[in-house]
Amino acid sequence: VAPLTTVIGAVMTIRSGKKKTFLDVRSRDGFSVQVVCLTPELPRLTVQSYVRIVGKQCALPAGVYSQQTYEIQVSSEVEGSSFSVLSLADEDTTQHCPPDASPAVRLDQRLFLFRDPRFILTMRMIDHLSKAFRCHFRAIGSVEVTPPSFTGVECEGGATLFKLDHPGRSTTEPVPAFLTQSSQFALEYVLPGVGKCCHCLAPSFRAEHSLTRRHLTEFMHGECEWEGVMSMDEHVQHLREMLVGITSFFLRLAEKELVEYGAFERVRKILVDIQGGVTLTHREMIEYCRTHDIYKDEEKKEHFGDRDDVPEKQERAFVDSVGKVVFLTHFPREFKSFYMALDPVDPSYVLGCDVLVPTVGEVVGSGVREQDFERLTQRLVEAGLKPDDYREYLALRRSGFRMTSGMGLGMGRLLCWYLEIFSIRDATAFPRFPGYLRP
Numbered sequence: 001v002a003p004l005t006t007v008i009g010a011v012m013t014i015r016s017g018k019k020k021t022f023l024d025v026r027s028r029d030g031f032s033v034q035v036v037c038l039t040p041e042l043p044r045l046t047v048q049s050y051v052r053i054v055g056k057q058c059a060l061p062a063g064v065y066s067q068q069t070y071e072i073q074v075s076s077e078v079e080g081s082s083f084s085v086l087s088l089a090d091e092d093t094t095q096h097c098p099p100d101a102s103p104a105v106r107l108d109q110r111l112f113l114f115r116d117p118r119f120i121l122t123m124r125m126i127d128h129l130s131k132a133f134r135c136h137f138r139a140i141g142s143v144e145v146t147p148p149s150f151t152g153v154e155c156e157g158g159a160t161l162f163k164l165d166h167p168g169r170s171t172t173e174p175v176p177a178f179l180t181q182s183s184q185f186a187l188e189y190v191l192p193g194v195g196k197c198c199h200c201l202a203p204s205f206r207a208e209h210s211l212t213r214r215h216l217t218e219f220m221h222g223e224c225e226w227e228g229v230m231s232m233d234e235h236v237q238h239l240r241e242m243l244v245g246i247t248s249f250f251l252r253l254a255e256k257e258l259v260e261y262g263a264f265e266r267v268r269k270i271l272v273d274i275q276g277g278v279t280l281t282h283r284e285m286i287e288y289c290r291t292h293d294i295y296k297d298e299e300k301k302e303h304f305g306d307r308d309d310v311p312e313k314q315e316r317a318f319v320d321s322v323g324k325v326v327f328l329t330h331f332p333r334e335f336k337s338f339y340m341a342l343d344p345v346d347p348s349y350v351l352g353c354d355v356l357v358p359t360v361g362e363v364v365g366s367g368v369r370e371q372d373f374e375r376l377t378q379r380l381v382e383a384g385l386k387p388d389d390y391r392e393y394l395a396l397r398r399s400g401f402r403m404t405s406g407m408g409l410g411m412g413r414l415l416c417w418y419l420e421i422f423s424i425r426d427a428t429a430f431p432r433f434p435g436y437l438r439p
């Protein structure tokens, strides 16, 4: 007599025939297997219940598709064969968040969205994307850093700072602290020691009050810092190679899921589009908007001024109209952070570079770092910050500055581009935004 096989797993589908019940069970070992119950009297069973099955392993009948070449037959006629329900799921478990649920339901019933086959694919791809990011930096010999989430200073402007009380030396005097907006400074501190490049993959926090399709209050931020960057062109070259590297690794790691999702060809094309990306200055973007009916104020048909910041909506209209990946450089200094290097040709501009992509807009914020101690101190003061709070950051410039540049990549936004997902909330397992903290 052949020995019996035990399967412990979750019931994914149930089909009842006249004499037999067919189950698709996802075993605890990660594979799916067909179970045929020949026993007429089955215990009450629902989809998503967790079961333990002991049965006979038999060849799959011809024409039946399954991940396995066999099926498990459970029958009261076979000694030792059994069927037990370890945890019975509620009848309506699968109805809380059906595949066509609205965005509101997808948020309200998040727990059940985690059982949705397409969202499971998305979560697997989030995992692959993190790995692809790390694979790229590993391949170039970069060192991964674990940065802190609590900081004493701001990095990206006071408007989006999360303030909190950090324990102080005494129990009565807490120290004012922030949740980090970016791990850039941590990477800059580590780089001189390790050399070449260092990177991190960590959450960043922004108290954004905007309820947009691409903003969260907590997001997964891939960041890096490169050494010895001598020009804006070299910096853009780094960005391009990085995006090519990450996307190539992603295509390899996520191939199976991408094919199932129907996005493999799209990401293949994205890889080509990154290689064919164009470099434009902020001034050229403004010029383009003026000649292509992209307005600062649509109703009044008011054009952008030379030094205007272009808001999210118009920025997306711009990159969609260009239809290419845009490496956008040379921003007016007044709307970028103090640490960005001034353009030697026109110091009223900075050597920053945002990467804009069709359908999403900005996915990368980056730039060459200001190298000059005096100028950096002055710009800190101009930004209303206290040089003493930034003494370590300033000291970097006097201890053999490595002529660095760096970048921050929004992982959720990148996935939106890869998979053509409308909102970052659907590209993030646990989105956080104003008014939403569950589960």
Ligand code: 4AD
Residues within 6 Å of the ligand: 155, 156, 181, 182, 183, 184, 206, 208, 214, 215, 216, 217, 218, 219, 221, 223, 224, 362, 363, 364, 365, 366, 367, 406, 407, 408, 409, 410, 411, 412, 413, 424
């Ligand atoms: O452009 P940002 O603010 O740049 C920085 O934080 C730099 N310190 C990075 C660096 O040089 N190390 O943010 C970088 C990227 C953006 O391009 C965007 O993709 C993402 O982070 N991002 C957000 N993603 C989701 N929700 C938000 N609220 C985001 N804010 C920025």
Ligand code: MG
Residues within 6 Å of the ligand: 354, 362, 364, 365
């Ligand atoms: Mg930015």
